[in-house]
Amino acid sequence: MTHALRTLFIGFSSIALLSVASLALANPKHAQTLYDEPAKYPANFKHFDYVNPDAPKGGTLRQAGFGGFDSLNPFINKGVAADDISIIYDTLTRHGLDEPFTEYGLLAEKIEKAPDNAWVRFYLRPEARFHDGQPVTAEDVKFTFDTLMSQGAPMYRGYYADVEKVVVESPLRVRFVFKHAGNRELPLIVGQLPVLPKHWWAERDFSKGNLDIPLGSGPYKVAEVQAGRSIRYERVKDWWGKDLPVNRGFYNFDTLQIDYYRDNTVALEALKAGQFDYWLEMSAKNWATAYNNEAVANGQLIKEEIANHNPTGMQGFIFNTRRPLFSDRRVREALGLLFDYEWTNRQLFNGAYTRTRSYFDNSELASVGLPSADELKLLEPLRAQIAPKVFSDEYQPAVTDGSGIIREQQRRAYQLLQEAGWRVDGDQMLDSTGKPVSFEFLLAQTEFERVLLPFKRNLADLGIELVIRRVDVSQYINRLRSRDYDLIVGGFGQSNSPGNEQREYWHSSSADNPGSRNFIGLKDTAVDSLVEGLINADSRQSLIAHTRALDRVLLWGHYVVPNWHIKTWRVAYWNRFEHPQVTPQYDIGLHTWWVRTQSPEAAADASAAQPSADPEQ
Structure with missing residues (x-):
């Protein structure tokens, strides 16, 4: 991690x-x-x-993949595994x-x-x-x-x-x-x-992605591949590790089948038609409205929310600061003000989400209030390099009334843009170099367009053009790797023990690395210092102080427009599956599930067929 x-x-x-x-x-x-x-x-x-x-062994778990794949080598930066x-x-x-x-x-x-x-x-x-x-x-x-x-x-x-x-x-x-x-x-x-x-x-080229079936030692092996369309894994019956305590109760399905869909809306309909078995629902709207069918009503298709105790991390609209247009903190803050989260949550998500206000939300690692004494010891030497509000204000995203009218936010955004040297000429916003402002939001999923369209309208009110560019998964990944984007929607997952992965997210050494998750393009000596201190923390107290200090600096840098989170996993699955009553705190635990030995309907039929006891005997 x-x-x-x-x-x-x-x-x-x-x-x-x-x-x-x-x-x-x-x-x-x-x-x-x-x-x-x-x-x-x-x-x-x-x-x-x-x-x-x-747990009984046997049966098949069918899942849906998105887009396609062209490689069975997940360890290289070529192709889609x-x-x-x-x-x-x-x-x-x-x-x-x-x-x-x-x-x-x-x-x-x-x-x-x-x-x-x-x-x-x-x-x-x-x-x-x-x-x-x-x-x-x-x-x-x-x-x-x-x-x-x-x-x-x-x-x-x-x-x-x-x-x-x-x-x-x-x-x-x-x-x-x-x-x-x-x-x-x-x-x-x-x-x-x-x-x-x-x-x-020994006789293969590791650097080339292809569909040659690789050799492993794990609980499953690849049984069948249809390029870009499906992959099937079979459980290794004589797997060497099947009786280890760390593996008992895991890997209960004989077969794992993944069929790929180009569109998640089509995939959801396929789930409801019984074409596959398990779905992790990411859309609040779908969760609220798309499961009103007979299979859910009669208990064949189960909707369940499983508690998620992980830090939620940060999902947001990520600015590529490698672009000169987004190099000014004031510009990033201004553009973030034009996203109306309250309207979006009410109208599009049925009020299901909570606004994310920390890169480590839903944990003790998230910054709250003003910096503590331990945090100030870390932040004071960096005062000249970080935003002054780190010391004076608690970070909170802008809040609207949810009506869709955001004049106050637009006025504040325009003020910040003027301070950054931007100006309006006719009905167009011009940047500090005098060029009309137009930038692109790169997407791979259709479902997100409905979130961006209101944002696009709010930007247009200030003469700013947002182009929503949707591409296929392969092109999206290639453009991500080559850093060829203005904005993307992305996330920075976190654990309860953050450490070395923070270098991949924020450190200068990863900014020019095409395989890193430094999507922002961060090169900041203050951030570097806090990341190194976090990695070298010698106690839980020190780790918390470093993480909260880092959180504050990132938040006040306005590198992302924070999105939202939910503290559960929303899963839909057909009732022929069961899972343990105790679920792991920090994972869905899908590999601990199994196929029922008897369906609920068969169990009910068998019970009804049993002769009832005679109360007189």
Whole structure:
């Protein structure tokens, strides 16, 4: 969940000395936690609380994909990878879905790290096998890491930037040595590395995306591919890891089928017609109005809201600050004022959403009120580089009366634009260089156009032209990678333990990296400083202070127009499926679901057929 830049440099010889000195203190464990607190589940645990360990195996789960795909290699920055392709691979560790950040051994039976987090060692399970029967070894781990860093998507070079090298100590023992000590998160995120088979890739070109069926070691393998249209995965019956405590109750479907649709409206109709089984609904309007059919009324198609305890992160209209038009904070703030959230929520979303006001909303990490004393210690040295309102005002998005008339916001926006050197000439807004203002909003999904049209009208009232450009998924991804856009709608997902991924979002080092999620194009030394401090936080209290300080600087930078969030997952699924009564706090837990052994209708029919007891006997 993070990548790194360390403040204390330790040369190779120092690392070697520290390694030797700390070996007596290091203790191989079945799990690792961020601050070395005890893991929720002990070494002898049988299964996670959020699974049914006796869930029946069998059946098919059919899902819908969007757009298409042209690659089965999700690790490179070429092509569009098929949905869920990562399920064919095992990782060194498995993330606990009901803990903020704990990693349990999967391919690795035990995990050992230096007390100062200068290295981490994994002891591989001798029974671990790829699907062709070849053992998973430390050489495979080293090969995977080196390949991802040299040929994989650029995000890996940022995410694992603080790994100095990978050392194969024995066939089943591998050690990751870090460039700097002190990064508490790095030993955990290294464990999330999927392990690829070195022998299979020996005669293949890793850098090219294609539809060759890859070899993995995970619970499923690719069974059938129809290019761009569908993919089918089959459960590996003799999967080496099926009896591990971390896997009990998971992966219960014999088959996973994903059929692709070009339009989500068509996909929803296909769900209601029984063409596939499970749908995560993202549209409040659809959730409120599109399920009024017989299947829902009679309980065949179930609508359920599952509590989501994750930070909601930030979804918004993202300005590409690489464009000179959006380089001025006042311009970004002005344009944000012209989005009428209250009208949108009332008229388009049936009042279902809450306005997002933090990059870490729905968590203790979100900034509130004015900066605390701990935050001020971090912010004061940066005062000259950040917006003055960081210190004087609590950030709140503009609020309208929901009538659709936003004259007050338009007046304030025009004032800010004038301060930035913009002016109106006739019925056109001219920027500071005297050019008419026109910019493009890049979209891949039709459904979002109805949200943008009122925004477009509000901009037009001030003589600003917004062009809504909808393209297919492949073109959208290519333009995203090449940073060829003015505005997009996007999100920055967050966890309860933010860390190295913040570098991918905000740090200067990722701004020119086509594989990063620095969609904004941020290059700001104050932000860099806060990101580095967050990654190196040595306590939960320090992490919270750094995260809240970073949140304030990002909010007052007006890099996005905040959208909205909801604190549940809205899912619709056919009643032949069941899931555990206890759901994981931080995930939907779809891979813990199973097919009913008996449908509710059959159970009811069987009960009715039973002779009733005679009260006289």
